[in-house]
Amino acid sequence: MKYGKGSGKNIDPGNVIGLVSNFDVDSSGGDGSLEPNSTYTEWNWILIRDGKPNKWRVDDWGY
Template identity: 45%
Template structure:
């Protein structure tokens, strides 16, 4: 009987843990926006809009992580995407911390710096997440 109770407790604990981790959100509450390099292509408002797109995506997709910094690294980062004739692209860099319940291949209790975010402008003129990573 005790064995059954322990198995049930372990199972409920596992379900609870999976539910909490699956439903956790990325923390974006204290993001520092750093002065990056100036842009000859994008206005401050366009860069701020890109930051908001990243914050929204991070909040919904990076559970167990805390976004600590966002910055525009300069227009030279766009050279890699200059052949994308039909897409307007912006690259933003960030740093974030991962808690002990890291998911999606992140190292627990670590910090990721210079993590890049590639956004493209959609037909409505808004930025959309296209890719991220190193």
């Protein structure tokens, strides 16, 4: 990984996934960090794992 959190950490690119999603937020706004009654498009999710047998976890998200 050349840039970002992975730089200089010798992270195997096979243990990183980038996803893009679109989703709607209801009137509650979720946990308060999202705009109520809105739609988010092209929202990025970065998932990482420590190795092939390990579970994926969300490392970062947003635009």
